[in-house]
Amino acid sequence: MIERDACFHCGEMVAVDARICPHCGQSALVDLVVDDAVGDGRKRYRLARSLSALGPGVSSTVLIQQALARKDGVVLAGASRALATRAFQVLEAEGVQSSVTASARGAGRSLPWRSIGVTLACVAVGAFGVLNWRRSDPVSVPASTTAAPPAAAQPAAAAARRAPMTTKEIAAFALPSTVSIRCPNSVGSGFFVTDELVLTNAHVLCPGNGAIEVVRSDGQTQTGMAVQSDTFLDLAVIRVPGAEAPPLPIGDAGTLAVGEQVVVIGSPMGFEFTVHGGAISNLSRTLFGLSYLQVEAKVNPGNSGGPVLNDQGQVVGVVSLKHTEAEGIGLALPINYAWSGSTPLLAAPSESASGVFASMQEKADAENRELRDAVAEAAALPALLGGYIDQYRRLVVKVGRLSRGAPMPEMVTLQVMRGAEEVCTLKGDVSDWKEQAGQPDLEPRLQGWLEGNQLDRTVFVGEAPVRIDHCPQGMVRGLEVVLEGANPLVARVPVH
Numbered sequence: 078m079i080e081r082d083a084c085f086h087c088g089e090m091v092a093v094d095a096r097i098c099p100h101c102g103q104s105a106l107v108d109l110v111v112d113d114a115v116g117d118g119r120k121r122y123r124l125a126r127s128l129s130a131l132g133p134g135v136s137s138t139v140l141i142q143q144a145l146a147r148k149d150g151v152v153l154a155g156a157s158r159a160l161a162t163r164a165f166q167v168l169e170a171e172g173v174q175s176s177v178t179a180s181a182r183g184a185g186r187s188l189p190w191r192s193i194g195v196t197l198a199c200v201a202v203g204a205f206g207v208l209n210w211r212r213s214d215p216v217s218v219p220a221s222t223t224a225a226p227p228a229a230a231q232p233a234a235a236a237a238r239r240a241p242m243t244t245k246e247i248a249a250f251a252l253p254s255t256v257s258i259r260c261p262n263s264v265g266s267g268f269f270v271t272d273e274l275v276l277t278n279a280h281v282l283c284p285g286n287g288a289i290e291v292v293r294s295d296g297q298t299q300t301g302m303a304v305q306s307d308t309f310l311d312l313a314v315i316r317v318p319g320a321e322a323p324p325l326p327i328g329d330a331g332t333l334a335v336g337e338q339v340v341v342i343g344s345p346m347g348f349e350f351t352v353h354g355g356a357i358s359n360l361s362r363t364l365f366g367l368s369y370l371q372v373e374a375k376v377n378p379g380n381s382g383g384p385v386l387n388d389q390g391q392v393v394g395v396v397s398l399k400h401t402e403a404e405g406i407g408l409a410l411p412i413n414y415a416w417s418g419s420t421p422l423l424a425a426p427s428e429s430a431s432g433v434f435a436s437m438q439e440k441a442d443a444e445n446r447e448l449r450d451a452v453a454e455a456a457a458l459p460a461l462l463g464g465y466i467d468q469y470r471r472l473v474v475k476v477g478r479l480s481r482g483a484p485m486p487e488m489v490t491l492q493v494m495r496g497a498e499e500v501c502t503l504k505g506d507v508s509d510w511k512e513q514a515g516q517p518d519l520e521p522r523l524q525g526w527l528e529g530n531q532l533d534r535t536v537f538v539g540e541a542p543v544r545i546d547h548c549p550q551g552m553v554r555g556l557e558v559v560l561e562g563a564n565p566l567v568a569r570v571p572v573h
Contacts, residue, residue, distance in 0.1 A: 082158050085179035093158035104180055104335055104359075109153035109161045112174040115145040120171065122565045127167045128152065131160065138566055140451060145173075155180050155359070241388035247340045248352040250390045252294040254325045255342045257349040258282075258315070258382065259290040266343035266383030267291070267315065268392065269322040270423055275315040276415065277382030278397055279306045282313055291317050294350050305422055309525060310367070310414050311397055314422050325384060327426055328391025330370060330411030331433030333357050341374045341407075343383030343396060355407075361437045362408055363448075365526045368441035369408040370394045376407030385409045411437070449530045456534060459489075460567035461560040471542045472553055472572060476507050476560065479534035483510045489541050490561040493553050494569070500556060501548040505541035513538050 081090040084105060095105040115121050124145060125138035135141075135153065144150035152175070153164050161177050168175045242250070251268075258265040258281050265281030275291060282303050283289050291301040301315040334357070341353045355374025362369045372385060376399045385394035394409030413434045416425040462475040474491060478484045486508045493500040513536040519527070527533045545553055559569045 080159070093162070095157070104155075105158070106155045106180040107153075107158055107161050107177050108151050108180050109156065109164050109168075110176050110178060111145060111150050111152055111168065112148070112176060114148045114150065115173060121145040124168065124171055124173065125565070128164055131163055131167070135160070135164070142565060143451065239389060242390055244340055244352065244354045247386055247388070247390050248342070251325060251340070251342055251384065251386055252350060252352070254323050255294060255350065255384065257292040257344045259292060260284070264344045264347050264349065264379050265381050266379065266396070268342075268382075268384045269320065269324045270314075270327065270392075271324050272322055273317055273320050274304075274324075275301060275317060276395065276422065277313055277315060278395065279308050279311045279313040281382040282306065282315075289315055291315065291320075292349065293322070305420075307418075307420065307422065309365070309522065310410065310418075311522065312395065312410070312415055312422055325386075326389075326391045327412060327415075327423060328387055328389065328393040329426060329434070330360075330393045330413050331437070333360060333370070333387065333393060335360060338388060339372060339374070339393065340386045341372065341376065341380065341383060341396060341409075342386070343380035345375065345377035345379045347379055349379075358406075361440050363441040363444040364398070364408065365522055366441055366445035366529075367414070368411065368437040369397070370411055372396070372407045372409050374407055380407070445530075449532065452527075452530075452532055455564055456532060458562065458564040459560060461558070461563050461570050462538065462567070464558045464570050464572040466554050466572065467542065469542075470545070472503065472505075472545050472558070473540055473542045474505070474558060474560070474570075476539050476541060477513070477567075478510070478537050478539070480510075480537055481534060483512070484537055484539070491543065492559045492561065493545075493548060493572075494557045494559055500553070501545075503543045503545065503548065503558075505543035507539035507541045510537040510539040512536070 080093045082093050083089070084091045085107070086104075091105050115124065121142045122138070125141040128141050129135055129138045135156075141152050144152045152168075153161055156164070158177070165175055165177060254269045256267045256269070256275055258267050258275075258277055260281075260283035263281075263283075265277060267275040267277030267281065270276045286303065289301045289303065291299050293299070299317050299320060301317040303313055304316045305314040307313070337357045339355050339357060341355055343351060345351050345353075353374045353376075355372050357370055358373045359371035360368075362371045370385065370393070372394070376396060378399075380396045380399075383396045384392045385396060387393050392412050394411050395415075396407060397410050398408040400406040400408075411434065412423075415421065415423040456479045460477040462477045464472060464474045467473050472491075472493075474489065476489060486506060488504060488506050491503045491505070493503065516536055524533070553572050555572065557569055557571050
């Protein structure tokens with residue numbers, strides 16, 4: 078029997094794992110808020126570890142600890158009732174009082190999408206069989222070939238709204254305007270915005286600046302060249318000379334509502350020209366400072382660059398990402414980004430709900446600032462990387478720091494632990510820092526986000542040799558050591 082609970086909005090019973098209430102169309106997601114701050118740092122860390130272990134839909138331990146440290150801190154946001162109940166029980170077992178409330182922002186401002194850990198778990202879906210971000214370098218465009226922003230084929234509100242189209246009708250209407258983009262080792266999607274210009278994701282473009290194979294739904298194959306690209310938005314325009322294709326009408330993401338039905342067309346896992354029905358489950362998921370539409374549809378590698386169409390057959394978004402730890406959760410970039418900014422890829426519709434989209438971006442800006450501050454705070458903390466006993470019977474700990482230059486010498490305080498029991502406290506100095514060989518290779522857009530927010534850092538490692546003569550155990554090999562003031566995720570290591 079399906080477990081149900083009352084919808085916060087209409088009072089009707091809804092399944093505890095539902096995202097949308099089928100009765101009122103409102104979000105069925107909830108927030109879990111702690112009534113009072115948890116003052117004990119160790120308790121916050123223990124609780125954060127337990128909550129993170131609940132699985133997908135829960136934030137990183139760093140962000141959970143920050144929420145636990147505040148009165149009315151949101152430890153779970155935009156979650157299902159089922160997940161919130163499990164988290165409530167974890168808190169209750171530790172004597173922490175919490176409350177379940179209607180999600181504060183539509184379908185919730187999901188902490189997992191704002192945490193770096195899960196951000197890195199999101200993957201681009203444009204390359205057939207490739208489960209990581211696949212992007213090309215920015216396209217260099219000669220001045221003579223740069224495309225002028227194409228006029229929208231049909232303004233979003235230029236005509237009276239027609240009766241909603243069925244999925245079958247949308248498929249028949251849109252497939253002739255949708256293309257498969259083939260590269261030597263990948264397949265992506267795109268759609269015509271004029272009779273010769275195709276809009277797609279920048280990461281769908283083939284490596285280098287060479288010719289691109291563009292395949293239409295009737296099997297006709299043509300050659301295109303990238304003429305404009307924005308790697309931050311992950312959008313690109315391909316010119317297909319002589320295509321004479323029917324362009325898709327451009328809509329406006331600002332007119333959408335949570336629960337609204339949409340259609341996605343693309344090449345999931347290489348199955349070209351696949352049509353999926355879905356729904357908008359959230360209007361503003363923030364990633365890299367951009368506001369994405371969360372789409373409940375069968376999004377897979379190969380869908381990237383494909384259109385998300387409303388019930389009028391208008392493009393309201395471009396499929397860009399999926400979540401690796403959940404099925405049916407995709408992110409689409411609102412089509413509005415294609416005509417906004419200093420170098421638009423499309424001309425704006427003559428009428429649009431620009432105020433609504435502006436509020437979506439304001440939310441993204443606010444959450445981006447919050448994430449930037451959280452990352453900056455975490456990056457300022459040291460990490461304990463290892464500990465061992467050297468030939469002089471000293472405990473040597475390896476400490477890591479993120480910095481733009483070699484850090485200053487510093488004193489470290491260590492607790493030697495046997496399980497939860499503190500054996501002794503030791504102090505030492507890190508006097509010399511060395512740049513770590515093999516710096517992490519980050520996804521280009523994440524690297525760009527870090528640089529744009531002045532958070533790009535280099536990993537430095539230093540060692541602190543510490544005498545252990547006065548430690549009651551004499552030898553500490555086999556125990557664990559904790560670095561005071563370190564990032565809780567990387568603060569404890571065994572001694573070898």
